[in-house]
Amino acid sequence: MMMIVCQTPRLVIRRFSHQDAEFIVKLLNEPSFIENITDKGVRSVADAIEYLNAGPIMSYKTHGFGLYAVELIENNMLIGMCGLLKRPELTLPDIGYAYLPAFWRKGYAKEAVNAVLEYAQQQLKIDKIAAVTSLNNISSIGLLESIGFKQLKTMQLYENEPKCRYFELLSKI
Template identity: 30%
Template sequence: MITETDRLILRPFNEGDFESIYLMNSIPEVLTYIPQDPLTDISQAEEVYHNIIMSAYQEHGFGRWAVHHKQDDKVIGFCGPKYIPEYDKVELGYRYFPEYWGKGIGFEAAEATVKTLKPQYNIDLVIALILHGNIGSEAIAKKLGMHIHEENEYQGAKVHLYQMDL
């Protein structure tokens, strides 16, 4: 476990999470503001786990973390830091299943994550790359105290780059 809140446990993903990884990357509604094609097979989730998630854990000591909902006893999304080489900065990213939107989960997990970044990983500055129009993600960033630093592009999409010193 990385950290927890009253409702959530944030922990590294493991091989038991392939279905959740698949769903987070295949539901069109979840991917509205994500510049990637949806996964079409669970074997692709295994590849994401091994080639992206585990690679980040091994290379940087951190990465996207599973958000486990205590009451529902399941992984409902992810939240966590990811090193973005194009910016040479650490991004706070988050993604949840639609049935958990609008319940404060995103902010709760993001706030808990931000509190771990400096003491556990010596990260002094965090960014959020948010596609234009993603009002929900922008609301979380603003509530955390992040501010728009610049407008830019990421993976071919126009983004607001939010930033915050820790």
């Protein structure tokens, strides 16, 4: 059963399921995903199911939120992911998103981020949300700043990975 988290005029934001495994393989192997986020090592449908089980699906059970599938309403096409993560390295939940390059610069990321933030604040009662980006991900930095996120510092989130920018958004409530 498909669980819709929120909708916008153009997008359905829903929980991931195993049926999304082929899309996950495609998205996580995009050069832009590997460059700006990380190489998750997901190379097959079996890897993608493992990623979904250990990542988004586990997060839904553990935290009540996670990364969600983002689909176009007009044709049910999966175009990316957007949602909340709860990393042990950060005290606050953080917003995360990634889209296939064909869907960049069309306003979908901002639309989905705003919808997920509204859901987080109104339904989940989360009053502070963080975000992290790679140092040189200019598009993502611009998106976060346009919504009201403020960069507070640069930090090393994970050992053996480059530093990243750390942002916070205070509640809009």
